[in-house]
Amino acid sequence: MLEVHDIVKTFDGRAVVNRVSFEVHPGEIFALLGPNGAGKTTLIRMITDILRPDSGTIRLDGQPVGGDSRQRVAYLPEERGLYRHVSPLDVLVYYGQLKGLSAHAARAAGLALLERMELADWATKQVQALSKGMQQKVQFCTALIGGPRLLILDEPFTGLDPLNTQLFEEILAERRAAGATVLLSTHQMNKVEQLCDRALMINHGHMVLYGPVRELRARHADHAVMLRCAGSAAPPAVPGVRGVAPTDGEWKLMLEPGASPQGVLRELCGAGVPVVSFAVASLPLEDVFVKVVREGLGLDHGLSGPPEPEPATGGAR
Amino acid sequence: MTLSWKRAWIVARREYLTTVRRRAFLLTLVAMPLYFGGIMLYATRSADSSRIETLRGFTQLAVVDSSGLFAGAPRTITTQVATDPVHAPEREETFRTEVDFLPDQASLEAELRAGRIRRGIVVSADYLTSGRLRRYSRSENLLTSGGGTRAVERWLAQGLLTGRLDSLHLERASRPSVRLDDYALGRDGSFALKDERREAVEFMLPFLFSVLLGTCIITGGQYLLQGLSEEKESRILESLLCTLSADDLLAGKLLGLGAAGLTLVGVWMAAGLALGGPMMAMANVHLPVGLLVLALVYFLLGYLFYGSLMTAIGAVTNNMREAQQFAMMFTFALFVPFIVMTAILGSPNGTTAVGLSLFPPTAPTTMLLRLALPSVVVPAWQVVASLALLALACWLVLRGAARVFRIGLLMTGKTPNLPEILRWARPGR
Numbered sequence: 001m002l003e004v005h006d007i008v009k010t011f012d013g014r015a016v017v018n019r020v021s022f023e024v025h026p027g028e029i030f031a032l033l034g035p036n037g038a039g040k041t042t043l044i045r046m047i048t049d050i051l052r053p054d055s056g057t058i059r060l061d062g063q064p065v066g067g068d069s070r071q072r073v074a075y076l077p078e079e080r081g082l083y084r085h086v087s088p089l090d091v092l093v094y095y096g097q098l099k100g101l102s103a104h105a106a107r108a109a110g111l112a113l114l115e116r117m118e119l120a121d122w123a124t125k126q127v128q129a130l131s132k133g134m135q136q137k138v139q140f141c142t143a144l145i146g147g148p149r150l151l152i153l154d155e156p157f158t159g160l161d162p163l164n165t166q167l168f169e170e171i172l173a174e175r176r177a178a179g180a181t182v183l184l185s186t187h188q189m190n191k192v193e194q195l196c197d198r199a200l201m202i203n204h205g206h207m208v209l210y211g212p213v214r215e216l217r218a219r220h221a222d223h224a225v226m227l228r229c230a231g232s233a234a235p236p237a238v239p240g241v242r243g244v245a246p247t248d249g250e251w252k253l254m255l256e257p258g259a260s261p262q263g264v265l266r267e268l269c270g271a272g273v274p275v276v277s278f279a280v281a282s283l284p285l286e287d288v289f290v291k292v293v294r295e296g297l298g299l300d301h302g303l304s305g306p307p308e309p310e311p312a313t314g315g316a317r
Numbered sequence: 318m319t320l321s322w323k324r325a326w327i328v329a330r331r332e333y334l335t336t337v338r339r340r341a342f343l344l345t346l347v348a349m350p351l352y353f354g355g356i357m358l359y360a361t362r363s364a365d366s367s368r369i370e371t372l373r374g375f376t377q378l379a380v381v382d383s384s385g386l387f388a389g390a391p392r393t394i395t396t397q398v399a400t401d402p403v404h405a406p407e408r409e410e411t412f413r414t415e416v417d418f419l420p421d422q423a424s425l426e427a428e429l430r431a432g433r434i435r436r437g438i439v440v441s442a443d444y445l446t447s448g449r450l451r452r453y454s455r456s457e458n459l460l461t462s463g464g465g466t467r468a469v470e471r472w473l474a475q476g477l478l479t480g481r482l483d484s485l486h487l488e489r490a491s492r493p494s495v496r497l498d499d500y501a502l503g504r505d506g507s508f509a510l511k512d513e514r515r516e517a518v519e520f521m522l523p524f525l526f527s528v529l530l531g532t533c534i535i536t537g538g539q540y541l542l543q544g545l546s547e548e549k550e551s552r553i554l555e556s557l558l559c560t561l562s563a564d565d566l567l568a569g570k571l572l573g574l575g576a577a578g579l580t581l582v583g584v585w586m587a588a589g590l591a592l593g594g595p596m597m598a599m600a601n602v603h604l605p606v607g608l609l610v611l612a613l614v615y616f617l618l619g620y621l622f623y624g625s626l627m628t629a630i631g632a633v634t635n636n637m638r639e640a641q642q643f644a645m646m647f648t649f650a651l652f653v654p655f656i657v658m659t660a661i662l663g664s665p666n667g668t669t670a671v672g673l674s675l676f677p678p679t680a681p682t683t684m685l686l687r688l689a690l691p692s693v694v695v696p697a698w699q700v701v702a703s704l705a706l707l708a709l710a711c712w713l714v715l716r717g718a719a720r721v722f723r724i725g726l727l728m729t730g731k732t733p734n735l736p737e738i739l740r741w742a743r744p745g746r
Binding site: 045048049050066067070073074075076077079080081082083084085086094095097098099139142143152 | 321324327328331335547548550551552553555556557558559560561562
């Protein structure tokens with residue numbers, strides 16, 4: 001779907017995005033993570049062809065981005081706005097036409113989206129009369145109109161109440177089911193854990209994490225397993241376990257180096273422990289994020305700090 | 318340049334419709350001609366009525382004749398003036414001024430201080446050789462000493478010649494041109510009689526035409542500035558730029574808002590022709606089609622030149638206030654010809670007029686001012702050179718502005734300084 005290969009972007013001699021490569025597969029929800037100033041927005045602007053990379057390639061469905069690929073991509077930026085003196089429907093018709101729909105089709109699609117967003121009654125009111133949350137829903141509609149194949153959302157849930165957050169999630173699920181791919185940039189790690197299949201994290205313009213979300217969480221966790229068993233008694237000491245600690249109604253079993261979770265499970269069952277649930281311990285993504293950023297870890301886990309920056313090339317687009 | 322005309326057209330259509338539906342546009346459309354028309358009508362009427370009022374109040378002239386040359390001069394000055402030279406030049410009113418002789422300057426000053434007279438002249442003893450006079454008045458006017466100068470000069474001529482000429486020669490010497498039929502060589506090679514009406518129309522037409530052009534270019538530019546500032550302030554540009562390229566947006570805005578500017582010109586010209594047409598017909602003044610075509614070309618190029626500058630300014634500034642401060646520095650150039658209008662009208666083919674016609678920022682208004690002067694033939698090479706230079710300037714400014722536009726659109730915070738902007742405008746960025 002989206003292939004980003006070895007892209008570099010420098011501003012005033014400083015590499016803001018440095019040799020970043022990743023792929024987003026069709027139909028997946030992919031998270032783009034990173035601390036403030038990491039280069040996420042610049043990366044998104046290159047994917048949307050607002051900026052051009054100094055080197056490297058970005059392909060969408062095998063074709064370089066830009067030109068007609070714009071009609072297949074939609075972007076909801078973090079800093080977003082709307083024309084204030086026009087109606088939500090007019091805004092959507094305008095965006096729909098820019099996405100290649102006829103005026104009639106854009107109007108029909110706009111009305112349907114407003115209906116889905118529970119804003120049908122506000123379709124012809126001026127945007128400035130809408131509340132902030134309603135405006136955010138209209139902005140979401142501007143990204144959805146035209147049925148984009150790649151939906152890039154930068155902090156889409158900020159400022160939304162739980163009901164509207166749920167509505168956005170439902171719509172994302174619908175879009176995904178309809179074949180759309182979503183690139184989600186957010187600092188809400190719980191949403192990434194809940195919604196995303198894979199993630200890329202960049203720091204100082206460099207890739208620092210890349211892979212399935214579950215794997216990333218497990219890779220950075222302690223060598224441990226989480227055990228829930230019937231009764232309140234602590235599990236007995238079994239080979240391969242070097243320590244036991246209670247954690248929110250569960251037991252965290254710290255494993256000895258070289259011990260495998262499967263072996264420990266076998267030992268527990270053999271010792272007659274009434275196992276209810278057993279899982280490899282994983283770190284919440286938020287903790288992974290903090291750990292990676294604080295410790296300056298690189299992609300190979302042991303690397304401390306980002307790779308040496310490439311020589312500066314070129315300038316702005 | 319990655320330009321999609323389809324998307325540019327969608328932007329143009331939206332920009333046009335949004336602009337012409339705005340209350341401010343409708344207000345400009347209707348109020349601007351009323352405003353300017355009202356001011357000009359008031360200024361013309363005010364100048365005429367002020368002249369008549371002066372003569373009406375000029376009922377008495379005190380004279381201190383130290384030369385003794387005017388003892389036999391008439392005791393009454395009669396002045397005939399057309400009260401409405403534009404609409405009814407044949408309608409004249411007669412004003413009479415009584416002449417009172419006073420023995421010396423001290424008496425004159427005392428009479429003036431007491432308010433018994435309003436003005437007087439002192440003829441010096443050596444008047445015949447020096448021609449020197451002193452005029453005294455109860456000063457109420459900053460610019461003149463109360464008017465009536467022509468009447469006084471005529472009385473002086475009569476006074477000097479009384480007894481030396483017969484009455485007919487005396488009258489003619491004091492009033493050598495009662496009626497001056499002024500013929501001027503027209504564009505068609507024939508001499509046409511100039512009259513007051515025609516003179517008024519001839520003066521006003523190029524002026525109005527040029528002002529109209531300048532106003533429309535600036536108005537279109539202002540719409541660009543306003544639209545861009547609004548989009549920048551409301552942070553709508555980023556999502557828009559994912560949907561279309563900066564070049565699509567630039568082209569669409571220039572087209573749509575240029576069309577809005579043309580709508581203004583069109584409506585104002587149609588209204589002007591409807592209202593001023595009968596007067597132009599009376600004065601035998603016709604607007605040549607060639608002039609209208611050239612006006613359209615100058616409008617388009619002028620708009621493209623200033624519009625490109627405005628888009629670049631709108632892109633690099635953070636809000637409307639900042640944008641307008643920047644824009645004012647550039648748009649001022651368009652109105653320079655009006656500041657030096659006396660020089661242009663006095664010598665329509667002189668160095669100032671030709672220089673400003675060739676200089677792209679001032680070319681549209683200056684050339685239109687000259688082209689619309691009925692008795693002036695602007696050499697064809699100057700029109701061609703002016704258009705060529707303007708077109709070249711448009712191309713350069715448009716290219717530079719497109720680069721600045723692309724870079725500046727998503728920038729917020731500190732406004733870049735001029736060297737930075739010029740660096741952005743250079744090719745290869």
